[in-house]
Amino acid sequence: MEYIVFIITAIVAIIGAAAMLMSRNAVHSALFMLLNFSSIAVLYLLLRAPFLFAVQLIVYAGAIIVLFLFVVMLLGAERAEDEADKLAWQRPVALVMGLVLLAEAVYVFFLRTGAAMATGVAGDEAFGAPLKIGEALFTTYLLPFEITSVILLAALIGVVVLHQPALKNKLVLPGERGTGNGD
């Protein structure tokens, strides 16, 4: 039963990823990425990680995809690369290099590791319970947890500064009227 769920979800994830790369419209790409993220959330559930399942759906499938869709539609950048590619010869080279990377990863993971990864572990389901995660976050990992909030604050301030029209006006040379926009 678990095999069936895994195989279906894995196929959906790979199809979502491939369709994201191939679709010409950036809005479609964002929606295919949503498909990919949701199937990875299902895999988290299969791996006994209910807390990460919820975080994945809320943060990735909720917040990040909405942010991407907003920016794509705000910029009107759905079809940004219709014009001819200047470096067309790079595309097949990039494809070959990606496939070489995949072959390398498969070689290292499956031919150079022992039997430890070849079998699944049933184990108890309590190791990844939200209660355990919360306890570890607020005892062993308390310092990284607090540093995370500083990182989020720094990102917040960075975004506000980037979109601060008053700061841009100061950069305009005296004598010319600043419009708040560089050109």
Place this chain on the structure above:
Amino acid sequence: MVPTSYYVLLSAVLFSLGVIGVLTRRNALIVFMSVEMMLNSANLALVAFAQRWQSANGQILVFFVITVAAAEVAVGLALLVTIFYSKNTTDIDEINSLKG
């Protein structure tokens, strides 16, 4: 139980697709989405290993990775919007000067 190696194989395939996306696409937004997909595939491998060794540490690392990814998306998209306002494009071939 599904063997851990299957999850790692899926993770490697998704990571390679992300790399191919970063290398082949020219739209900066899609390059950014591919980077997010690579982060996600690494997260999947971490959760699979956490399940293999029955330890919550891998899951906590994934939690931190997701937090940093959210901050990175916010800053990255703000940069893209700012670049778009001055250059009027999101094509990474056109963004080729340091001075906006």
